[in-house]
Amino acid sequence: xxxxxxxxxxxxxxxxxxxxxxxxxxxxxxxxxxxxxxxxxxxxxxxxxxxxxxxxxxxxxxxxxxxxxxxxxxxxxxxxxxxxxxxxxxxxxxxxxxxxxxxxxxxxxxxxxxxxxxxxxxxxxxxxxxxxxxxxxxxxxxxxxxxxxxxxxxxxxxxxxxxxxxxxxxxxxxxxxxxxxxxxxxxxxxxxxxxxxxxxxxxxxxxxxxxxxxxxxxxxxxxxxxxxxxxxxxxxxxxxxxxxxxxxxxxxxxxxxxxxxxxxxxxxxxxxxxxxxxxxxxxxxxxxxxxxxxxxxxxxxxxxxxxxxxxxxxxxxxxxxxxxxxxxxxxxxxxxxxxxxxxxxxxxxxxxxxxxxxxxxxxxxxxxxxxxxxxxxxxxxxxxxxxxxxxxxxxxxxxxxxxxxxxxxxxxxxxxxxxxxxxxxxxxxxxxxxxxxxxxxxxxxxxxxxxxxxxxxxxxxxxxxxxxxxxxxxxxxxxxxxxxxxxxxxxxxxxxxxxxxxxxxxxxxxxxxxxxxxxxxxxxxxxxxxxxxxxxxxxxxxxxx
Amino acid sequence: xxxxxxxxxxxxxxxxxxxxxxxxxxxxxxxxxxxxxxxxxxxxxxxxxxxxxxxxxxxxxxxxxxxxxxxxxxxxxxxxxxxxxxxxxxxxxxxxxxxxxxxxxxxxxxxxxxxxxxxxxxxxxxxxxxxxxxxxxxxxxxxxxxxxxxxxxxxxxxxxxxxxxxxxxxxxxxxxxxxxxxxxxxxxxxxxxxxxxxxxxxxxxxxxxxxxxxxxxxxxxxxxxxxxxxxxxxxxxxxxxxxxxxxxxxxxxxxxxxxxxxxxxxxxxxxxxxxxxxxxxxxxxxxxxxxxxxxxxxxxxxxxxxxxxxxxxxxxxxxxxxxxxxxxxxxxxxxxxxxxxxxxxxxxxxxxxxxxxxxxxxxxxxxxxxxxxxxxxxxxxxxxxxxxxxxxxxxxxxxxxxxxxxxxxxxxxxxxxxxxxxxxxxxxxxxxxxxxxxxxxxxxxxxxxxx
Numbered sequence: 001x002x003x004x005x006x007x008x009x010x011x012x013x014x015x016x017x018x019x020x021x022x023x024x025x026x027x028x029x030x031x032x033x034x035x036x037x038x039x040x041x042x043x044x045x046x047x048x049x050x051x052x053x054x055x056x057x058x059x060x061x062x063x064x065x066x067x068x069x070x071x072x073x074x075x076x077x078x079x080x081x082x083x084x085x086x087x088x089x090x091x092x093x094x095x096x097x098x099x100x101x102x103x104x105x106x107x108x109x110x111x112x113x114x115x116x117x118x119x120x121x122x123x124x125x126x127x128x129x130x131x132x133x134x135x136x137x138x139x140x141x142x143x144x145x146x147x148x149x150x151x152x153x154x155x156x157x158x159x160x161x162x163x164x165x166x167x168x169x170x171x172x173x174x175x176x177x178x179x180x181x182x183x184x185x186x187x188x189x190x191x192x193x194x195x196x197x198x199x200x201x202x203x204x205x206x207x208x209x210x211x212x213x214x215x216x217x218x219x220x221x222x223x224x225x226x227x228x229x230x231x232x233x234x235x236x237x238x239x240x241x242x243x244x245x246x247x248x249x250x251x252x253x254x255x256x257x258x259x260x261x262x263x264x265x266x267x268x269x270x271x272x273x274x275x276x277x278x279x280x281x282x283x284x285x286x287x288x289x290x291x292x293x294x295x296x297x298x299x300x301x302x303x304x305x306x307x308x309x310x311x312x313x314x315x316x317x318x319x320x321x322x323x324x325x326x327x328x329x330x331x332x333x334x335x336x337x338x339x340x341x342x343x344x345x346x347x348x349x350x351x352x353x354x355x356x357x358x359x360x361x362x363x364x365x366x367x368x369x370x371x372x373x374x375x376x377x378x379x380x381x382x383x384x385x386x387x388x389x390x391x392x393x394x395x396x397x398x399x400x401x402x403x404x405x406x407x408x409x410x411x412x413x414x415x416x417x418x419x420x421x422x423x424x425x426x427x428x429x430x431x432x433x434x435x436x437x438x439x440x441x442x443x444x445x446x447x448x449x450x451x452x453x454x455x456x457x458x459x460x461x462x463x464x465x466x467x468x469x470x471x472x473x474x475x476x477x478x479x480x481x482x483x484x485x486x487x488x489x490x491x492x493x494x495x496x497x498x499x500x501x502x503x504x505x506x507x508x509x510x511x512x513x514x515x516x517x518x519x520x521x522x523x524x525x526x527x528x529x530x531x532x533x534x535x536x537x538x539x540x541x542x543x544x545x
Numbered sequence: 546x547x548x549x550x551x552x553x554x555x556x557x558x559x560x561x562x563x564x565x566x567x568x569x570x571x572x573x574x575x576x577x578x579x580x581x582x583x584x585x586x587x588x589x590x591x592x593x594x595x596x597x598x599x600x601x602x603x604x605x606x607x608x609x610x611x612x613x614x615x616x617x618x619x620x621x622x623x624x625x626x627x628x629x630x631x632x633x634x635x636x637x638x639x640x641x642x643x644x645x646x647x648x649x650x651x652x653x654x655x656x657x658x659x660x661x662x663x664x665x666x667x668x669x670x671x672x673x674x675x676x677x678x679x680x681x682x683x684x685x686x687x688x689x690x691x692x693x694x695x696x697x698x699x700x701x702x703x704x705x706x707x708x709x710x711x712x713x714x715x716x717x718x719x720x721x722x723x724x725x726x727x728x729x730x731x732x733x734x735x736x737x738x739x740x741x742x743x744x745x746x747x748x749x750x751x752x753x754x755x756x757x758x759x760x761x762x763x764x765x766x767x768x769x770x771x772x773x774x775x776x777x778x779x780x781x782x783x784x785x786x787x788x789x790x791x792x793x794x795x796x797x798x799x800x801x802x803x804x805x806x807x808x809x810x811x812x813x814x815x816x817x818x819x820x821x822x823x824x825x826x827x828x829x830x831x832x833x834x835x836x837x838x839x840x841x842x843x844x845x846x847x848x849x850x851x852x853x854x855x856x857x858x859x860x861x862x863x864x865x866x867x868x869x870x871x872x873x874x875x876x877x878x879x880x881x882x883x884x885x886x887x888x889x890x891x892x893x894x895x896x897x898x899x900x901x902x903x904x905x906x907x908x909x910x911x912x913x914x915x916x917x918x919x920x921x922x923x924x925x926x927x928x929x930x931x932x933x934x935x936x937x938x939x940x941x942x943x944x945x946x947x948x949x950x951x952x953x954x955x956x957x958x959x960x961x962x963x964x965x966x967x968x969x970x971x972x973x974x975x976x977x978x979x980x981x982x983x984x985x986x987x988x989x990x991x992x993x994x995x996x
Contacts, residue, residue, distance in 0.1 A: 063853075065949055071852050075675055075870050078856035082867035087986050091653055091867040093856035099868070100853045123683070126951040130642060130943065131853050150719070192798070193690065193720065195831045317828065326678035327825060331834060333685025334719075341678070519719050521685035521712055525557040526568045526952055 003480055004029045004037040010046025010459060013430040014053065016439070016448035020427045026051065028455040031480035035451050044475060046459050052430050053447050054113025054456030054478065055387075058437035059232070059262050059297045060378040062103050063135055064120045064128035064142070066309050069328055070097045070340045070379075074307070077342070086489045089136070096307045096379040104136035104495065108483050110387055111458030111473040114438075114446055114498075117142035118232065118262065118377075119183060119311050121336045122149075123522070125175035129533040132497060137478050139446075139456075139538075141498035143232045144175045145311055147182030147214060148189070150334045151515050156217050157209050163511060165221045169504035170512065172227075174528035176499040178441075178540070179227050183234040183311035185214040188337045191314045198314035202236055202249045211236050215253050223257045225502045226543030228442025230258035230295075238263075238315050241271035244280035248287055256293050260440060263299020263377040264288075265359040276350055278414040281361035289367040295440040297375035300359035300390055301352065302382030303407075306343045309380065313337030334519055345382065353408035355381075357415040363394055364420040369431040370439060387433070388470035394424040395466045429470075442540065443498070455480035496536035503544070551576040558955045560587055561639070561842030561937040562594040564947035565705050565712070570595075574957045581938070581957055588706035595957075598935045603920055605962055607930045615931075615963065622890070622914045622929045623975035627983070629888035629912075631864075632657040635877040636894025637851075638841035640916075640965045641942030642951070645843075645850040647969035648892055653854075654976050656863045658886075661847040662894055663859040664876040669808040670837045671848070671858045672872065673818035680824050682800070682834040683948045689718035690832075693796035695731040697820065698755060699804020699838050702740040708838065709743055713802070720797075729792060733758075734806060748789070751780040753811040758786070759819035765790040766826050794830040801835040808837070839947035842937070846945035881907045890914040892965060893936075897922035916965050931968050934960035942966065 005028040012019045012026070027037040061067055071078075077095030083102035085091030092102030107115055120128045120142045132140050146152055146168060155164040168180065186206045190197040202212045218231045235250045237243035247267040251259070261267070268284040269277035288294050308316055313329055316339020320327040328340035345352040359381070366372035374391075378384040393400050404412055412418060424432075438447020445454045459475040476484040478493045509524075516524040558570040571585035572595065584595040606618030613621075626632050634652050637645050638661055652659040663671060687694065694713050701708040709715060717724040732744035735752045750758050758779050761771050765786060776782045793799055801824055807816045820835060827833035839845050848858045855861045857870035873879055877896065880886045881904035888911055897905055898921065908926060915927040924930040934940050939960035945951050 068849055068853050069949075071856050072671070072848070072858050073675060073678060075857055079869070082865070082869075084866045085653060087981065087984060090650070090854075091863065092854070093868050095856070097856075099856045102856075123950055126943065126953065127849070127945075127949075130646075130850075130951070134646065134854060192686070192832055195797070196828055326676065327680070328678040329680035329828070329834070331682035331686045333683045333689060518717075519685065519689055521683065521688055522946075522950060522952060523557045523568050526559070526955075530953055532953075 004041035006041045007044045010049045010051040012051050014449040015431045015435040017450045028480045033453045033455050050460045050462045052458050053434045055433045056437040057115035058373050059118045059375045063117050063131035065124040066338050070307050070309050088492050089489050096383045100131050100134040108137040108476050113456035113478050114139045121145050121332045122175045126529050133535050137493050138495045141178035143179050143181035144177035145336045146180045147185035166504045166508035169502040170508050179229040181232045186211040219254050219257050228540050232260045234262045235267050238266050241277035243269050258293050261296040264296045265299045268358050279358045281358045285362050285365045295371045297373040298359050298362050299377035299381050301355040302386040303345045306382045307379040308343045309340045311336050313339040347407040350408050350411045353411035357417045364422045369428045370436040373437045374432040388467045391470050392467035397423050502542050555957050560591040562590050563705050564839035566946040568952050572957050598938045603932050618929050619971045622972050625912045626655050627979045632888040633880050633886040634659045634890045636892040637847040638662040638844035639893040641936050642846045643942045644965035649854045651973045658862040658875050660877045661859045667837045669814035670817040672814040677818050677821045679821045680834045684712040687713045688716045690720050690798035691800045693729050693799040695801045697733045697803040698806025700738040700740045754779040755816045756812040763823050799833040802838050804838045843944040888912045891923050892916045895921040895923045932962050934962040934964045940964040
C-alpha cells in the first residue's frame with residue numbers, strides 16, 4: 001500500500017525552487033515528493049508553521065574508528081546526558097560524542113535528515129558502515145582519507161598520473177565512500193616517521209613531494225572524474241597563527257576547479273606563529289565570495305564542551321600540550337594519523353573568543369550563502385546540538401550583541417564583528433543548512449521540496465526565538481515516513497548510505513596488490529568492503545556516468 | 546579416516562582463535578566429512594582451532610536437558626528474559642559483531658545488563674584508557690616502522706604465536722628493511738617465559754612491582770632522579786632502567802605491548818594507566834605507541850559494538866531506560882557473586898568453568914540461557930541451551946583484530962546449526978513483542994498518529 005500524505009497550510013522555504021515563505025501544499029507518495037495525491041491521503045495541518053527540506057550536514061564526525069575511540073574515552077561525557085529510549089526508538093547516551101542511536105535521533109530532533117561523516121581511513125570504512133547501520137533516521141555517507149596515503153604519494157612522486165587516477169577511483173569504490181578527503185596533506189610522515197614533527201608550508205617538500213602537489217593532483221583528478229562533491233580539504237597549518245596564507249594558497253591551487261574547504265574558521269588566522277593570532281576572516285571570505293568554484297563550511301566554535309578528533313595528529317598533540325588532558329593518538333598503517341582529546345571552549349580565553357568571532361564574521365560577510373555552509377565541525381568546534389543557538393546568533397542581532405558582550409573583549413577588538421549588523425533571513429538559513437549543502441554535495445534529490453525530491457521534510461512552529469524554533473520541530477518526515485509528530489517519536493527508520501562508484505580499470509589492482517603484500521598487515525583480498533555492508537544505499541552518479 | 550573427493554580450498558580465511566585474527570589462512574576443507582583437514586599458515590593454536598571444530602551431534606536446542614524445537618527454545622528464552630527483573634547478558638568475545646549488535650539490542654529492550662569478557666581480561670586497560678588516553682597504532686605500523694619493541698607482562702610465544710612473526714619482530718617493513726636486525730626487542734616479565742629467546746634484552750622484575758618500575762621509568766624520562774634502592778624494591782637495577790629509558794627516548798618509533806601479566810596483577814588499571822602515561826610522556830622525545838595484546842578472537846569487536854551502541858565499553862546497565870556504566874556494579878562476576886542477577890544469557894563464553902565459586906553457585910539458582918558451539922559447563926547447567934555454528938568456520942560476519950581493524954570472515958563449510966545472530970535476532974523480535982504487549986502498544990502505531 002502506497003503511503004500518501006498531504007501537508008497543508010504551511011509556509012514553505014524552498015530556496016532551490018525559489019519559494020520564500022509561500023503557503024503551498026506538499027504531497028508525498030512512496031517516500032518522494034509528488035505533484036498531487038488523492039483526496040483521501042492523510043493530512044498534516046501546518047497552519048502557523050514553517051516547512052523546510054530536512055537539514056543536510058556537510059561536515060561532521062559521527063561514526064567510525066576515531067569517533068568510537070572518543071566515545072570509549074569519555075564516560076564523563078555521556079553520564080550527565082542520557083538518551084532514554086521510547087517504545088519505537090533505542091536508547092543511548094549523548095554528550096559531545098553521542099552513541100550511534102542517540103546521534104541519529106538527535107539529528108532528527110533538530111530537523112536534520114542527512115549527515116556526512118568527514119574523515120574515515122580506508123581500512124576503517126567497514127567499521128564506519130557498521131556504525132551507520134546503527135545510526136537511525138538520517139541518510140549518510142563519508143569522505144575517505146587519501147591525502148596521506150603512502151601508495152598514492154609514491155605514484156605522484158614517480159609522476160604516474162594515470163595510475164594515480166585509477167587508484168583513487170579504486171579506493172573510493174573499495175570503501176563505498178562519497179568523496180575524497182585531504183587532511184593536512186603531507187603531514188603524516190613527519191609525525192609518524194620523523195619524531196613527531198609536522199609540515200609547515202604548502203610548498204615544503206617531504207621526501208620530494210609538497211602538500212601543494214598532493215592537493216593539486218587530487219583536485220584535478222576528482223574534477224576530471226566528475227565526483228558529485230569535489231575533494232574535501234582540511235588545509236595544512238590548522239589552528240596556527242598566520243595560517244590564512246596557507247588557506248589562500250590552497251584555494252589558489254584549485255585555480256577555477258571545484259574544491260571544498262572544510263571548517264575555514266580554523267584556517268583564517270593572522271599574526272605570527274607562536275603568538276596570539278588575529279582575524280583574517282575578511283581576506284578569506286573575500287576570496288570565497290569572488291570564486292564560485294569554492295565551497296566551504298564554517299566550523300563555528302561554540303562555547304562549552306567539545307571533543308577534538310582529527311586525522312591531523314600533530315595538531316591534536318599541540319592542543320594536548322595546552323590542556324594537559326587525556327590524549328589519544330592512533331596511527332593507521334600506510335593511510336593516516338589521528339588525534340583525540342576532550343576540549344572546552346571558554347568565553348574568557350582570547351583564542352577561543354577570537355575563534356568564535358571569526359566564525360561569525362565569515363557567516364556575516366559571506367555574499368553567497370549557497371557556498372558558505374553551516375557547521376561546527378562537530379564535535380571539534382562543539383556539538384551539532386548547538387546549531388539552533390548558532391542560527392539564533394545569525395538571525396538575531398540583539399541576541400548576538402548580548403553574547404558578544406560576554407566574551408573576551410580583546411579578541412573582539414581584533415575583529416569586525418561588532419560592526420556587522422546583518423541578520424540572516426529564514427530563506428538564507430534554509431540555504432546554509434539544507435539547500436546549499438545539498439547542492440555542494442551534488443545531491444539532486446535533497447535540499448528541496450519539488451516533485452521528485454526525497455520526502456525528507458521538517459516542520460517547525462514559527463517562533464520569534466529562533467533557537468527555540470530550530471530546537472524542536474513539530475514534525476520530522478524521513479523518506480515519507482513520520483518520525484516525529486507533535487514533538488514525539490512515532491516511528492523509526494534506518495536511513496541509507498550515499499556513495500559513489502567512479503569507473504576504474506581493474507588492472508590497477510595488480511599494481512596496488514604487491515604494495516599491500518609488503519606493507520599492510522591484512523590481506524589484499526580482505527581489504528575491499530563487501531556489498532553486504534551497504535544495508536539500504538543509493539549510488540549517486542558522477543557527471544561522467 | 547578416508548579422504549573424500551569433495552575437497553575445497555578457502556584462501557585468505559580468518560583464524561579467530563586469538564586477538565591476532567590472522568587473515569591469511571589457506572584452509573583445505575573436506576566437504577563430505579565437514580571438517581578442515583589442513584590450515585596452512587596457522588600456528589599451533591590455530592591448527593587445533595580449525596581441527597577441533599567439526600560438526601557435533603547434540604541437539605540445536607534443549608530445555609532443562611531435553612531436546613526441543615528451536616522455536617520452543619526461543620519462546621522460552623524470550624519469556625525468561627522478559628520476566629526477569631535484573632537479567633544479565635554476558636560473553637560475546639567469540640562471536641560476530643553482527644550477533645553482538647543483536648545482544649545489545651535485546652538488553653536495551655529488556656532493560657537488562659550487558660557485559661563482555663573484557664571485564665575479566667583487559668577491563669582495567671579500558672578504565673586506564675578512560676583516565677589517561679593512549680597513543681596507539683595498527684599492527685602494520687609496527688611492521689613498517691618500529692625499531693624498538695617492548696613486551697610487558699605477556700608471553701606471546703605461548704598465547705599469540707604469530708604476533709612476533711607476522712606483525713612485530715621478524716617481518717620486514719617499509720622503514721625496517723632487514724626485519725629483526727633493525728629492531729631492538731625487550732621483554733619485561735616476572736619470570737622467564739618461552740618468549741624470552743626472542744628478546745635482545747630481558748628485564749625480570751619482582752612480582753607485583755610493575756607499577757613501581759613504570760613510575761620510575763616515567764620519572765627518568767622526565768629527567769628526575771631515582772635512588773639506587775629501586776633495585777632492592779623491584780629487582781631491576783637503576784642502570785638497567787636508565788639504559789631502557791635511553792633506548793626509548795632515542796628510538797625512531799617505539800611500541801609497548803602489554804598483557805594480562807600487567808592488567809590482572811596487583812595495581813590493575815593503575816598498571817595499565819602508568820604504561821599508557823609513560824607512552825604519552827615519551828612522545829615529547831620521539832614517536833611512541835602502546836597496545837594491549839587482546840586474547841579472544843573478537844573481544845575487540847565486543848568493545849567496539851557495546852561502545853558505539855551505548856557509549857561505554859562493558860559493564861553497562863539499562864534499568865533506567867538508558868545505558869549506565871559502572872564496573873564493579875554491573876560487571877558479571879559481581880552481579881552473580883552478589884546474587885543480583887535473576888536470569889542470565891551467556892553467549893559464546895563458558896563462565897561456569899572459570900568464574901569464582903560464588904558466581905557459579907548463583908548461576909545454578911537462576912534460569913540460564915546459553916549459546917555455544919560446544920557443550921560446556923555453562924550449557925550443562927542452562928535452562929535453555931542453544932547449539933550454534935562456529936564463527937569464522939561455519940559463519941561469516943565481522944571480527945575486529947586487537948588493533949581495532951575490522952575483518953570480514955570467509956567461512957569454510959556449512960553447519961546444520963543456526964548461527965548466534967539468527968538465534969539472537971529471533972529472541973530480540975519475540976522480546977520486543979512481549980514488551981510491547983506489556984505496555985499495551987501495537988507495533989507500527991506510529992503511522993496512525995500522524996493524522
